[in-house]
Amino acid sequence: MARLSDIIESFLKEMIIEEEGTVEIQRNELASKFNCVPSQINYVISTRFTADKGYYVESRRGGGGYISIKRLNIDSDNDYLMHIITSIENRISQLTAEVFIQNFVDYNIIKPREAMLLKAATSDKVLMLVPVERRDEVRAAILKNMLMGLTVL
Amino acid sequence: MARLSDIIESFLKEMIIEEEGTVEIQRNELASKFNCVPSQINYVISTRFTADKGYYVESRRGGGGYISIKRLNIDSDNDYLMHIITSIENRISQLTAEVFIQNFVDYNIIKPREAMLLKAATSDKVLMLVPVERRDEVRAAILKNMLMGLTVL
DNA sequence: GTTTATAATAGTCAGAGATAGTCAAATAAG
DNA sequence: CTTATTTGACTATCTCTGACTATTATAAAC
Numbered sequence: 001m002a003r004l005s006d007i008i009e010s011f012l013k014e015m016i017i018e019e020e021g022t023v024e025i026q027r028n029e030l031a032s033k034f035n036c037v038p039s040q041i042n043y044v045i046s047t048r049f050t051a052d053k054g055y056y057v058e059s060r061r062g063g064g065g066y067i068s069i070k071r072l073n074i075d076s077d078n079d080y081l082m083h084i085i086t087s088i089e090n091r092i093s094q095l096t097a098e099v100f101i102q103n104f105v106d107y108n109i110i111k112p113r114e115a116m117l118l119k120a121a122t123s124d125k126v127l128m129l130v131p132v133e134r135r136d137e138v139r140a141a142i143l144k145n146m147l148m149g150l151t152v153l
Numbered sequence: 154m155a156r157l158s159d160i161i162e163s164f165l166k167e168m169i170i171e172e173e174g175t176v177e178i179q180r181n182e183l184a185s186k187f188n189c190v191p192s193q194i195n196y197v198i199s200t201r202f203t204a205d206k207g208y209y210v211e212s213r214r215g216g217g218g219y220i221s222i223k224r225l226n227i228d229s230d231n232d233y234l235m236h237i238i239t240s241i242e243n244r245i246s247q248l249t250a251e252v253f254i255q256n257f258v259d260y261n262i263i264k265p266r267e268a269m270l271l272k273a274a275t276s277d278k279v280l281m282l283v284p285v286e287r288r289d290e291v292r293a294a295i296l297k298n299m300l301m302g303l304t305v306l
Numbered sequence: 307g308t309t310t311a312t313a314a315t316a317g318t319c320a321g322a323g324a325t326a327g328t329c330a331a332a333t334a335a336g
Numbered sequence: 337c338t339t340a341t342t343t344g345a346c347t348a349t350c351t352c353t354g355a356c357t358a359t360t361a362t363a364a365a366c
Binding site for chain 4 (some may be wrong): 040061
């Protein structure tokens with residue numbers, strides 16, 4: 001018997017194709033369509049629609065809440081970005097992050113202003129409140145998410 | 154289902170644009186136009202048209218009462234940014250941050266791609282590894298630092 | 307004119323409703 | 337045995353509602 005997660009995965013992927021790259025769902029609705037608990041939707045998303053695999057996920061709670069999944073475009077800039085994203089480990093130092101960012105500017109993948117935003121968001125200064133032992137992990141998460149976004153917009 | 158609050162918000166914002174910076178409404182009238190309780194109007198105003206976000210709200214009760222919303226003049230992008238930066242407390246929720254960011258886009262202070270970077274860097278998703286009691290503080294630090302950068306570059 | 311009553315507004319706040327997220331235990335698959 | 341999946345209890349966040357309160361204008365009474 002096919003796994004439910006796989007079924008939900010392909011359902012979402014088909015919708016993404018139909019909608020040309022993006023889908024917006026309501027978690028509970030989708031769950032009841034497949035007769036499963038809502039948290040299974042989270043499971044599917046977190047195992048199959050990860051950044052590594054080229055998807056960008058946003059959500060909002062409360063009345064009218066939603067989950068949206070966007071498939072990243074694949075062109076050469078994005079290829080390069082994706083390559084970098086997957087190469088970033090779970091932790092990254094400020095210095096290494098800056099080197100990556102500078103490379104993007106040098107290769108004309110991002111504008112200086114965008115580079116500044118990336119640097120500002122990943123500097124030690126800003127992560128002072130994060131316990132030292134977690135700092136590089138948080139930095140990696142921020143950087144990856146920002147780069148992911150760049151591949152979409 | 155789209156959120157009523159969002160619909161009312163855009164209705165008001167459009168009126169503000171049409172009327173060149175100001176709108177005056179009657180709470181009950183607006184509420185019945187959108188088939189909601191009057192206090193929902195207060196909710197929309199208090200979550201989307203705060204002083205922090207560059208709006209000035211006045212009202213008056215009693216016969217002929219009204220609510221007026223004025224958009225503050227933005228002399229220069231930097232002034233506006235500085236105004237926002239100083240108004241941000243030491244902690245900020247994801248939603249509040251998003252509203253700020255959207256306002257920057259609406260006012261043409263930043264580009265959509267830059268907005269995406271700001272959102273990506275301040276989302277809960279990315280701050281998962283930060284202890285929840287510190288999360289809003291870290292978010293505020295990141296946001297402020299990024300905005301500071303924008304005033305320079 | 308001043309005072310008082312009434313009607314017409316708007317404001318506040320707590321709770322209900324509507325979503326989505328997290329995490330760990332139970333179960334199934336490989 | 338190890339890993340992946342499924343489940344559900346608990347939590348977090350955002351929105352909507354309604355009862356109660358506060359303020360202002362206007363009309364009525366004096």
